[in-house]
Amino acid sequence: MPHRFGAVVIGAGSFGAWTARELRRRGLAVTLLDAYGPGNSRSSSGGESRIIRMGYGPDDIYTRWAMRDLELWRELFAQTGQPLFHRTGVLWFARTQAQDPYNSASLDAFRRLSVPHQTLTAADLKRLYPQIALDERITWALLEPESGVLMARRAVAAVVERAIREGVEYRCSKVAPTSGEGRLEAVLTPGGDSISAETFVFCCGPWLGKVFPELLGDRIFPTRQEVFFFGLPPGDQRLGPPALPTWIDLGEEAYGMPDLEGRGLKARGPSIRGSTVSRSPRRPGPGGAGLPVRKHLQRRLPARPPPHPSQRLARRRRLRPRVQAWTLGR
Numbered sequence: 001m002p003h004r005f006g007a008v009v010i011g012a013g014s015f016g017a018w019t020a021r022e023l024r025r026r027g028l029a030v031t032l033l034d035a036y037g038p039g040n041s042r043s044s045s046g047g048e049s050r051i052i053r054m055g056y057g058p059d060d061i062y063t064r065w066a067m068r069d070l071e072l073w074r075e076l077f078a079q080t081g082q083p084l085f086h087r088t089g090v091l092w093f094a095r096t097q098a099q100d101p102y103n104s105a106s107l108d109a110f111r112r113l114s115v116p117h118q119t120l121t122a123a124d125l126k127r128l129y130p131q132i133a134l135d136e137r138i139t140w141a142l143l144e145p146e147s148g149v150l151m152a153r154r155a156v157a158a159v160v161e162r163a164i165r166e167g168v169e170y171r172c173s174k175v176a177p178t179s180g181e182g183r184l185e186a187v188l189t190p191g192g193d194s195i196s197a198e199t200f201v202f203c204c205g206p207w208l209g210k211v212f213p214e215l216l217g218d219r220i221f222p223t224r225q226e227v228f229f230f231g232l233p234p235g236d237q238r239l240g241p242p243a244l245p246t247w248i249d250l251g252e253e254a255y256g257m258p259d260l261e262g263r264g265l266k267a268r269g270p271s272i273r274g275s276t277v278s279r280s281p282r283r284p285g286p287g288g289a290g291l292p293v294r295k296h297l298q299r300r301l302p303a304r305p306p307p308h309p310s311q312r313l314a315r316r317r318r319l320r321p322r323v324q325a326w327t328l329g330r
């Protein structure tokens with residue numbers, strides 16, 4: 001049986017979930033569909049956590065979106081009573097203007113758009129964050145005290161739950177647009193169910209090129225980014241909030257988050273073109289993806305007391321990274 005709705009939103013990641021909710025709030029009858037579920041492990045919005053930051057260099061449009069974005073998430077969590085945003089602060093390590101035009105441009109944007117921020121000297125950094133080892137290239141830093149970390153998967157699920165309560169119909173199904181020229185009339189489920197609507201919004205994230213191969217197949221190039229969680233020494237509070245903020249070091253293409261909800265210190269690995277590598281879990285041994293991340297952390301956040309030689313093996317085991325669930329195929 002064909003179904004007809006005001007709007008059909010395909011994809012219940014962060015973009016689709018919010019789009020469905022917003023269309024419903026504007027009075028449309030809305031159906032939201034996802035092949036695997038809101039914030040699923042294959043999706044970009046899945047996983048434990050995401051940074052919400054205002055710094056986007058010269059791209060004011062993203063800063064303005066991020067400001068609105070944070071406001072909306074905060075409103076949602078006030079309504080649902082879920083503490084899924086951690087205001088850890090976001091600290092950008094910066095270099096001289098010639099080496100680091102991005103942070104200088106973010107600073108200009110913060111002043112123009114009244115984003116709460118502080119600029120810190122290298123001496124301020126040493127005083128405020130003694131656990132961070134700086135090198136001489138970091139001459140200043142930009143702190144966003146109101147920014148922080150969203151508990152991503154649970155936050156997306158919270159938007160969808162709220163949207164359903166507000167009248168959105170949610171269905172777990174993969175759909176494909178009907179073929180043909182001109183205006184799109186319907187999408188089809190694998191079972192042959194046809195869902196038609198006045199408006200379709202495809203929020204399929206990295207799948208968009210597969211959904212519209214002729215239009216977008218050679219324009220969207222999803223990358224894979226591995227993230228690692230490092231266990232902390234017992235009782236170590238230097239690496240959790242509020243002692244340690246979320247940090248971003250563009251010069252080293254690195255970022256990390258403090259230990260949130262006992263998950264350990266999070267840090268990212270290099271970006272890899274998605275289709276060029278296997279999605280099977282890789283062992284984090286020598287040459288594995290975790291090695292550069294571990295080395296970066298050992299340099300930037302050295303352990304407090306130098307370990308006794310007999311403790312080194314145990315420490316190495318504790319710091320062995322665990323690869324998050326970024327290994328499922330898209």
Ligand SMILES: Cc1cc2nc3c(=O)[nH]c(=O)nc-3n(C[C@H](O)[C@H](O)[C@H](O)COP(=O)(O)OP(=O)(O)OC[C@H]3O[C@@H](n4cnc5c(N)ncnc54)[C@H](O)[C@@H]3O)c2cc1C
Binds near residue numbers: 033050051211
């Ligand atoms: C490792 C990693 C770290 C990141 N860190 C940050 C960060 O710290 N801060 C930040 O701001 N951003 C970060 N990002 C980017 C951010 O997560 C993404 O921009 C955002 O989640 C994209 O959301 P989306 O809704 O567009 O896509 P997705 O979350 O991928 O959602 C797309 C949805 O569409 C569904 N779908 C696809 N095709 C179909 C179909 N045919 N039928 C039905 N459903 C379909 C999928 O199942 C999926 O749920 C990161 C991304 C990654 C991968």
